[in-house]
Amino acid sequence: MTPEKRAAYWKANVRLLVILLFIWFIVSYGLGILLVEPLNTIHLGGYPLGFWFAQQGSIYAFLVLIFVYAGAMNRLDKKFDVDE
Numbered sequence: 264m265t266p267e268k269r270a271a272y273w274k275a276n277v278r279l280l281v282i283l284l285f286i287w288f289i290v291s292y293g294l295g296i297l298l299v300e301p302l303n304t305i306h307l308g309g310y311p312l313g314f315w316f317a318q319q320g321s322i323y324a325f326l327v328l329i330f331v332y333a334g335a336m337n338r339l340d341k342k343f344d345v346d347e
Contacts, residue, residue: 264345272343279335283328291321 299313340346
């Protein structure tokens with residue numbers, strides 16, 4: 264792999280990580296801590312939505328992001344011809 268191609272691959276990888284970490288931050292910190300009071304006016308399964316995001320929502324979002332990352336990295340690996 265040429266140095267230019269390696270740099271482009273790394274740049275795309277870091278960009279993907281930043282986007283996914285930002286989404287996780289918004290879900291876990293933003294919805295679970297900052298917006299907890301407005302979300303607590305809505306109930307999900309008998310529990311306030313803010314409480315739900317703080318306790319389970321961020322975990323579910325993290326699990327979804329793991330699968331999104333794995334799929335995106337597979338596509339990225341194929342694009343840069345570094346797949347197995």
